[in-house]
Amino acid sequence: MRSRDEIGIGLFGFGFFFSFLGIILFFDRGLLALGNIFCLLGVALLLGWQSTWRLFTNKNNYKGSVSFLLGLFLIFVRWPIAGIIIEIFGCVNLFSVFWPSIKIFIFQVPVLGWILQYPFMLLDHLTKRG
Structure with missing residues (x-):
């Protein structure tokens, strides 16, 4: 396993942990945002930057990409519950393959x-x- 993959798995794990902690602590906006950023960086390191870009910009994945980014935006503007719901929908659509x-x-x-x-x-x- 390459060190880039190990770092990607670690970042994704931290992202999942911070997101889970953010949900448990009554949708703490800072932990949710940090978890999302770590998850995105982890996926980008695991798949590679170009593959991640193609995943998010693929015509079949527009609904998932827009939902995920809209959910991330809603978390940043202090609507964490709606943001998480929309992000989950986006993740399911984006990573369904x-x-x-x-x-x-x-x-x-x-x-x-x-x-x-x-x-x-x-x-x-x-x-x-x-």
């Missing part, structure tokens, strides 16, 4: 993967008996 890869990765994490897979395994087991 990565969900299958993310799902496979999360299912392979030792404890978390088993916990998330258990309801599906139980449902599969119940449908085979019936």
